[in-house]
Amino acid sequence: MNALEHLARTNVLFLNWRDPAHPQAGGAEAYCFEIARRLARSGARVTLFTARFPGSRPVEWTDGVRVLRDGGTYGVYPAAARHLLGNRHTYDAVVDFQNGIPFFSPLFTPRWTADVCVIHHIHQKQFDLFFRWPMNAVGRLLEKQISRLVYRGHAIVAVSPSTREGVRAELGFRNPVYLVPNGSPSPSTVPVVRAAAPTIAVVTRMTPQKRVDLLLRALPALRERWPGLRVDLAGDGGELPDLRALARRLGLDSTVTFHGHVTEERKRALLGGAWLTVVPSVAEGWGLTVIEANSMGTPAVAFDVPGLRDAVRQGHNGWLVPDGGPLSDALATALTELSDADARDRADRRCRAWSARFSWDDSAERLAQVILEEAGRVRRHRRSRRRDSDLTVLTSFRSPNGDHVERTLKTLLRETDRWTRQGDAFQLLLHGCDELRAFQALRRLGVPDAAFRLAHRREELVAPETDSPGEDVRPWPTTDQPAARDRREPA
Template identity: 60%
Template sequence: MTAMTALNDLARSDILFLNWRDPAHPQAGGAEAYCWETARRFSEAGAHVTVFTARHPGAAPRSMSDGIRVLRGGGTYGVYAAAARHLLNHRHAYDAVIDCQNGIPFFSPLFSPRWTADLCVVHHVHQSQFDMLLPRPLNVVGRLLEKQVSRAVYHGRPVVVVSPSTLEGIRRELGFRNPAYIVPNGTPPDGACDGPRAALGVPRSRTPAIAVVSRLVPQKRLELLVRAMPTLTQKMPDVRLDIAGDGSELALLRALAVREGVGHAVTFHGRVSAARKWEMLARAWLTVAPSVAEGWGLTVIEANAVGTPAVVYDVPGLRDAVRPGRTGWLLPPESDLAHGIADALGELAAPGARERTAARCRSWAATFSWDSSAERLAAVVLEEMARTRRHRHSRRRPSDLSVIGTFLVADGNAMERFLRNALRLTDAWDRQGNTFRVLLHGCDEVRAVRALRRLGVDPGELSELSLASRQDVLVGTAVPAGPEPAAGRPVPGPTGAAGPLSVRLGGTLSDNGRTTP
């Protein structure tokens, strides 16, 4: 295993996470998983971690879990004022504040001192969803807070996004010009008792089966899936749909299934245990996500982790989570969902198709882990902490481009020792013998050449210098993409947990003389 460099460097730091809900909240979803899984790993690395969140009925105002201090205050909207009071009353308590934006951020820079490292985590842009979620005039206020007010308050501060789609959204829809870093969601490790291991030995359904595990809220548009079932049952009488989850749409979806005459083919399970979730996903042929948009398709990747592909619309977030033709199907946003699902089920009915697809899905899901995501988030926190303490205005110019360079050196050990201290924490490199492959974030080819020269690499010695692909930046490592593995074979994840490759985030910080493209 590769050492968690940035996480280890956070030891004894005081870190505050601000998130709308905690995992115990009845409406918790992917954003809560992201906050908790990264916070838990910060705590395990020795940081003093506090999570401030809304207080839901029956929840204690204070608790401890997984080494994390949980503070709860306010309700759905009152949590923002409660968090502001907490920051004002504890101005000297935290080295860094991680402000998780679920449509509306906490505006932590307004309430924390200038020497505190504030960064904003954005899961997805809600501008087009506020009309769906809020009545007038609250929808207008929501758009204003997310766009113009957030842009002013977080000006110049780092923004962490969970996918290339969210990065495009904050640039195009919100007008953010901040330095931005992609840190995707992870998946539970195979060895976790509440992870994919819970589904070991679960046989795939002999007949077409669809499973969805989701919050039942309007933006998920699961009514489209229920309305697709009459067509699907006509083509495949034995097809079945299992929906697990709770939310404001549950009663409406149940009534819709009855009206459509497919109550016998659709089962609503409500909230289920982790083991039951993995069992349902492992048994299914498909999962389906007809959302209007996502920050990232966490449910898609979780289904992939047990070998189940997905049918989704080609919308932000979901287009990043699905590899078309390999781990699922991307449908045009206005296309007929029933026909898209029927075509996918037809392909999976071919001999051996489900086994081949399952191997590709597991391979793709294995490239994401919460350990890697926590390490990448920790690197951003450390860079911002160093900037606020040493050189307030020193920063690499924001750029959404990244570059991959490959070069051969005479002394690989010497170059490795140098790279461990020369690159930024948010860059990455990989070594095979005396050949090195580096992934430099936030620069174009010209600036990358300058950085490599400072590493002692002559441009003429480069065997590759190219812009990183969308997938390269999402996965966030310098490991080149290899061939698809055979069924059942493990593949290296971002932390190099399997196979001979050793992936390492760069050493300490550019503020200490490190290479900055």
């Protein structure tokens, strides 16, 4: 029985700033709802509490999820607190999504509630983009010092290794931090024809931190070399009027098309027809737009910043540019490589293969494991023998008594540990421990002889990769820049 099945008939509350129907919804809302509806599909009673917007209903059911809307952009926070206080004994678990400022759910729930905080990315530097003093300082205080105090000891979920590093280095959290990456869109059944002429497609919210203006400023130099270059920009946001004005000043009216908000089908058509997508953001939690483009066979050029350095594998599904480096040079390198039809075909295969390694089903299962782990912790009132650590150990071994080992693993491993079996061969990912503690855990599991090493970032995000026979794995040229149920105490 998997973790999702163990959450059947439990009451789970999701707290998120917006829901997918909100006009300004983005990747954070997709992450929240894709997982919420999978919990509901597995039998959990899921409620999503979020902000109201003009024309929205206060109560609505969507894909088995009860959506409650109250408060506005900032009024949603006190409204959520009132809801939690009025339903203190209703929810078994609360998943609190921190979009800069969390909902501080542990202040309003009983101690036996499993409170899990999900952090997409760190906003400490971005508060200055939206607020002036003193509100920017208040935002930093709430995200850092106050959050660190309120969520002390509770489980934290990060969507990427970059976010986990920010949780430690910038916020100073000492909580257990678990990785639950984004999923990938389901494969498209609509045939898409790749454009014959060089084409760039960008689908994003037009906000300051996305830095779409850097792409526009790089286009005049590129157009000299590729006069037929086309750029499709899709998405709404406060920066859209300024970006339109900038494009006119740069003489890009015949090159750039602003599509505004587009449907999911139109988004896929734009990304699937392009040679390339560009993500010039100052930082991302993960880089969902990269994976969405990859799912259509389209590689990405992105700055080497938190989140995007995890989503983009240099020379495999895109190119990473040092933050602050010339974007035009990187785009020229990418377009030159992709000018060959065979290279575009190889890029298509690589990107689709990378995207296929992520799924919302797996993301939902991993978050369910964290909820179960946290529920077990608050019931046991004691910690695992393993101390909190951001290291993960990959270990493999063989056993002639595979069925007995499998029963032991199911009983003694943490909810958030992952393992696979092929015949008498086992492979384990032990989260939150170094090699010494992994050795001690394996001894307690009755495994006297095993090979193990520290897992790298990609292995924490997805299962170990095996290349398909005949797959072209030659790297592209780089740019010129340097680039929760009660159990016995777990092992």
